[in-house]
Amino acid sequence: MKKIFIPFYLIVATIWFSGCQKDLERTNINPNEPTTVQPDYLLSNGIKANVDTYWGSDATMETTLLYIQYWAKIQYPEPDTYKPATTNIQNVWNNFYAQGIADFTKLAELGDTLHNPNYKAVGIIMRSWIFQVLTDLYGDIPYTQAGKIDQYLTPVYDSQRVVYRGLLAELKGAVSIISPADNPIQGDSLLANNMNGWKKFANGLRSRIALRIADRDPEAAKAVFAELAAEGNFLFTASDREAKLNYLTSPNQNPVGKNRETRNDYRISKTVVDRLKALNDPRLSIYAALPADTNAYVGVTNGLTADSASRLGFTKTSDVGAVFTATQAPAFVFTYAEQLFILAEAAQRNLISGNAADLYRQAIRASFKQYGITGAQVDTYLAQASVAYDANNYKKSIGEQKWLALFSEGLEAFAEWRRLDYPQLTPAYTGVLGGKMPLRLTYPSSEQALNGNNYKAAVARQGADVLTTRVWFDMY
Template sequence: MKINKIILAIMVVAQLFTITSCNNDFEEVNTNPNDPSAVPASLLLASVIYNAGDQVQSPFLAGEAGSCWVQHLGKPVYNDNELYIPRQNSIENLWSILYSRVLKDADVMQQLAAEEGNSNLQGVALVMKAYAYQVLTDAFGNIPMSEALKGDQGIITPVYDDSETQVYPTLLSMLDNAMTLLNGNGDIDPSQDLLYAGDYTKWKKFAASLKFRVLMRASSSNNPALGNIPAQLSALVNSGNLFGSNDDEAKLVYLGAEPNANPYFEGIVNGGRTNEWCLGEELVEFMKSTGDTRLPVYAQEVGGNGSGNGYVGKPAGIEDIANSPFGDSNNVSLIGEAYLEATAPAYFMSNAQLKLLMAEAAEKGYIATPVDAATFFNEGVAASCAANGVATFPITYNGGAAGLQQIAEQSWVALYMQGFEAFAEWRRTGIPNLPLAQDAVESSIPSRFNYPISQQSVNGLNYTDAVSAQGTDNLTTSLWWQ
């Protein structure tokens, strides 16, 4: 349905008053606010990217749940989250911000771009929508999608779509459409494009690489709605549109000061909480055992860099942390300084992750390519090391079942500080075999987030139907791709 552009643009301006007031460096508004019909679609792009980045880099959900539950990070104090008690307000924020500030704005941007005849910007909007929907469905399972974002049509209680048979096939369709639309027709304002500075060819690579990730996550399914997964993976490899280097990966590089700095810098460094976070024991010991050159970047030495005291991680959990040696931040390795910088990036998808997924696909015979699994594996490890500014370390790919374990282990390591994605990939592979947190309130490591509590009141009937279809709304209900 064609949107009345003047009415829609007024809505855009209203949204900008609520979003850009604290993000002025990211959004340069060069249009006359008294002439709403002149507002271009591109004006929404920066806020879409920025709000998505802030959520996937949120210390108090991506960090306290995602990164802590895969035992990359730990909390020497205030560690209820390690016992599998997440912050419910953070779950609420993830849901509401991805829907209202990322998906809705991307949807508006897509429709405005269509009216402007800007196919490139339509493609960008579809990539960001697919990205946000995958974050949501991988976090919760069944989610509103087909009826979401339609409040202007009177749909304020959208149904929840089945993740396997409806959401994931739609993600694939969105990304296919995005790759078709990203054809060089129409401008992407470089000042608003915080990922690729207006380069549509790199957005196309992001779309293709994201589709590869979606397909690999769904690769255990036999659902016909997903199509022939190996054939689609092979087509992506043959297209030449996947990430070719770290220069292609999708990451938001923050600015050097609040309010546009990395959320870990704002919440932990400026918040005076650096001593409240440390590395997990499982990650530290694994990296020490392999001689991993990334460890001095991931972590600080016990007592601070230069102490010579080496690296120590905290075991997951421990309810009475105050009476444990691990409750003293001087006894554990804090988060590496590079990851707490104001300009540290938020990753939407890294080249390292793609290469390791390609290694898995090659090892399992999903893709036929002159490049074997060992080459993709080595490229993935090297890409992660390069992103951390260190030389790679000696590691020999073994192939077969042992090789698949190596791929999953190195993916786990490479996704450090990418909490939601690390949590998703660990749930998919189950590697490494992590111990249950000490004093855990659940019988197993969580499999998902519970739905926001508000859904029970604002969309109760559809919430109830979703729970009936998927299983009890708790943290340990498994998702279909695990």
């Protein structure tokens, strides 16, 4: 009897045990989240999350919108004196890398595995846009080793030159694989699933980057415009939808709108109000709101002390216009007006053929049209000597008008102001940079702790990790 029983028990035990193994494995299947992802959901998320960062508090309201003197602070004015909060700096970096680079790298991969090159192209274009914003803002950044956690736990920082050149190549590649006729995409709230729109957006970014590096690397800039011409100058036109995200009602409201629901910390900067007034610019009534107590637009000086700012009074100073503070206000990523300003400058620099002055005026008209201003008042405006294009000082003409046109696009305006050095801005009243203005953001402190050696190498190459260090493209 016993002899029979021992093998029997062994068999039972083995069956029981393998049953247990299966049971254990089944138990550890996560029932809460999928293990695979479909591209349209990922695209929708990537656009929403990254435009939120691009238009949100950390990258704009508390930093670039103040530096570029579109906005000023009337409460908690520390950031307006060039003391950015470490959390703001950290959030911009983390959000763009961990949400943007990660999501769009995955989307590009899905394009390959699902044999839909359009998704791959969109993934690459969005990722390139994010890298461009990051390098504009910080200078040298992890690029070639970024977003590859399996290979690189501590990615090296690439020089800004390498980043821009890499982006130009990636964008060119992305444009080449787009096939507007087939492989439709979904979930695109930036360009409404229009692959031609994506092609134009990518080409627009190529032209933007080309000008960004034009002072440093004129040959490369020239090559980009030559390529674009060879590809047929397929760029945004007046009738195209621009690259913009139309926000919805709560909880998907515009970040500025969301801020205004509960806070009252910001006003329009005195610098931009004064400039618009001086130019009799009809955009004043759009960019600025009337104060509760007065019938005149009053901007606030950047960098006031807490008590002098608060003494100006909430009801006696202008907030930014409702077009920007509305719940459903759009966030602009790339506008037709900007494309025209780029072409104007490219023409001026002989990177393309064309009449720079004419393109400059078209750019201003496009900006006016963006805010619904058309007709005689545009002509009157353009006829002013103060607006007329000055080919001898094109950086001033384009710099000042582009600054006005990019109002509220803090990141792009901050980059272009640094490159063109116009308009000439006076540092914040109690700025802490010894009479200088910020020329970049500092790296987040997490990089010191988590990617220390590469951080140190980047700082050694680029210069001290302070706001006043010039990034590579900022030659003058």
